[in-house]
Amino acid sequence: MRQRFTPQAGVLALAISLGTVPMLAHAADVAVARTVVPLQQLPAEPAVAPVQRFIIKYKPGSAPARDRSRVQSSLGTAAAQSVGVHPSRAPLGLKALRRGATGAEIVAASRPLDNVEAQSVLRQLRQDPDVLYAQLDGFKHAFDLMPNDPQLPIYQWDLLNTVGGIHGPQAWDHSTGKGVVVAVLDSGSTPHVDLKDNLIPGYDFVSWYGQSPDQPDIAGDGDGRDPDATDTGDWTDASMPWCGGSADSSWHGTHVAGTVAAMTNNGLGVAGTAWGAKVQPVRVLGHCGGLTSDIADAIVWAAGGSIDGVPVNPTPADVINMSLGGRGACSQDPATQEAIDFAVSRGTTVVVAAGNNNADASQFSPASCDNVITVGATGVGGTIASYTNYGPRVDLAAPGGDPDSGAGISRGYVWSTGNDGATVAGRDIIVGMVGTSMASPHVAGIVALMQSAAVAAGKDALTPAKVRELLVESVRPFPVQPPANRSIGAGLADAGRAVQLALGNTLPEPPVPELQSGVLLQGLGGGQAQSLLYRVEVPAGTRSLNLRSLGGRGDVSLYAAPGAPPSVEDAAYRSRRAGTAEAIVVASPQPGTWYLRVVGEATFNGVSVLALAR
Structure with a gap:
């Protein structure tokens, strides 16, 4: 049986050209280079490839492990005992191709096998007292x-x-x-x-x-x-x-x-x-x-x-x-x-x-x-x-x-x-x-x-x-x-x-996570009075800084300040409406690091936060 990995979706890829000189990509340069399959669509299961190879490890000290000339005799016995699964098909032969890195034998069947016949061969191989393990040589992807x-x-x-x-x-x-x-x-x-x-x-x-x-x-x-x-x-x-x-x-x-x-x-x-x-x-x-x-x-x-x-x-x-x-x-x-x-x-x-x-x-x-x-x-x-x-x-x-x-x-x-x-x-x-x-x-x-x-x-x-x-x-x-x-x-x-x-150094405190401008952070949750802190990098020349929370359930408030994390008491900017829809808009914000604190006024979950620096 071939081992096949079936992804949750098909190939998803975007591409931009790359020359041999420095290149700056803009949004217009981004193009879909391959077919995009929606994540919710699962590809159909492919047909199963016929089995034709096995991995067989003989026990240390056994005759086949000591002498590779004995391997073929062992394989012949297993092949002969597997006859009868599909009487109409050609006789089955097993041939040792090489010894693998861990000492296991890589074995090929003389013809493709379906799963029933392959499992029959495995049962016969595993009954050999000299065999440590036997498995299909399946595919990975x-x-x-x-x-x-x-x-x-x-x-x-x-x-x-x-x-x-x-x-x-x-x-x-x-x-x-x-x-x-x-x-x-x-x-x-x-x-x-x-x-x-x-x-x-x-x-x-x-x-x-x-x-x-x-x-x-x-x-x-x-x-x-x-x-x-x-x-x-x-x-x-x-x-x-x-x-x-x-x-x-x-x-x-x-x-x-x-x-x-x-x-x-x-x-x-x-x-x-x-x-x-x-x-x-x-x-x-x-x-x-x-x-x-x-x-x-x-x-x-x-x-x-x-x-x-x-x-x-x-x-x-x-x-x-x-x-x-x-x-x-x-x-x-x-x-x-x-x-x-x-x-x-x-x-x-x-x-x-x-x-x-x-x-x-x-x-x-x-x-x-x-x-x-x-x-x-x-x-x-x-x-x-x-x-x-x-x-x-x-x-x-x-x-x-x-x-x-x-x-x-x-x-x-x-x-x-x-x-x-x-x-x-x-x-x-x-x-x-x-x-x-x-x-x-x-x-x-x-x-x-x-x-x-x-x-x-x-x-x-x-x-x-x-x-x-x-x-x-x-x-x-x-x-x-x-x-x-x-x-x-x-x-x-x-x-x-x-x-x-x-390096053997003391582990520093986790850094304050950064919100990227225009990237929605989803699924926030917490209890009453719980505080979540984020930072936003505001470039020079930014005309407007827009900080918002939205969606989900419960009640949150927003507090913002430049240069240092704000507290509930002394935040330079705040939004405290009922529910989860909050907004702070700062015109011509000073450049540098800004901090946004999300505080639960009541239990909240599924809330999203968005920062826009334009």
Whole structure:
């Protein structure tokens, strides 16, 4: 059975052109570059790809484990005992292709199997006393709710000191991620003009490149594994019914890589989370996704392990990011868990996306694996994204974007490096995408900032367990707490606070969250006399500052002042009408930082706040 991740919505992406000279994008420059599918529409379930591969691990010390020549005999017995499920079909053969990174055998069937026949083969394999585990070699997929640095202050709310941002500037004062390698296991990467100098050689692990009427060409590049991790495009068409229909190439890996470490301070495009770090693209996804066995091998290789027929990675990764996954708990995916355990044992931190199904992350792999940092997604206002997976397996949340809650020029998307090619690579562009795929690389980048800061300060590199501990400790509270049945971790990822902890410093108080002009912060709630404080940056020349609350239920008042947080008693500006509809309008406000305090006159919930500086 193929493991397919079905997103909460289809590909969502906006794009702006990117030249080779500094470019300033305006609202008019933003265009829809791909089909936008409304979030409430779920794509139809695709046809299921025929099963043709298995992962089999023999017990240490058993005859097949000691002597690979015994493997084929074991497989022959299992194949023979599976005869009878479909008597009219050709005899079934099983052939060992190679031994994987964790010592498991990658096995191919002589013909495609439906689910009934595949499960019969698995039962026979698992009855062999020499077999430790046997599983289908299913597919995993990019979590594809899609997408100085002149665009940093315009589009990149996710990196800045906004309500929902990671507060990157506080971290960049101390670390840019220099000396750290982040492996991005994804669709590969294009040599984007705003990314290429931060790319180091990776590897292409997509092994399935054969093509026949019943066997898809996953690799799409005409060969198997090789040292070229370039994304050649993951487009699909009607000849691939198990892929969910026709779609243009996503260039997903390029976007994720740019979120980690797009080139910065180069007067071009966007900034990366850890722009001093290096990204190692590791291609594991092609047309229709990628095989579990290829992903497991890639995890081990990225961490410096040995793979048959593949040169050892000369630059082992300090951090691995996987913005991918498939249905099924990790307990049903021991090959992936073994690979993750190996990477962690080598000191590599593994960061993964929670998934985009609005479902419990415990039912997805690698999101539910042990020893990973699982990341949920929030929108511009720091509120839970409509699509994100949730539950106890999620450690913390980071910006994934959400058009439902976005406003202003960013439209609620996360903007990063991309490409405008429908199938093969075309022009370099900056693309807006949404999904936990976008949230995970923010955290991978923060881990790079933490490691670089610690080592530069003369400390030992942080262990993966210590990284997770500090990340969870450093989070900011959610501005609006997610529902109790949709927990997405301890809070919002905060790069500045995480780096301070990595340096061994006392954790500062959480900064006052910033309201972006024109971006509606939704879902506020609290009790009588509860106070929520925000700040608004007012540029010189602003003619009017408009501060409003609206919607929801209950009763709130607004208090505002420049330069320092206002109190109820001495606020320079206030609005105290009954209900939740309040407004403060200041003509020709003094430039600088203004503060807005929302106070509950009675219990309130579902209230929105908006700041407009014009």
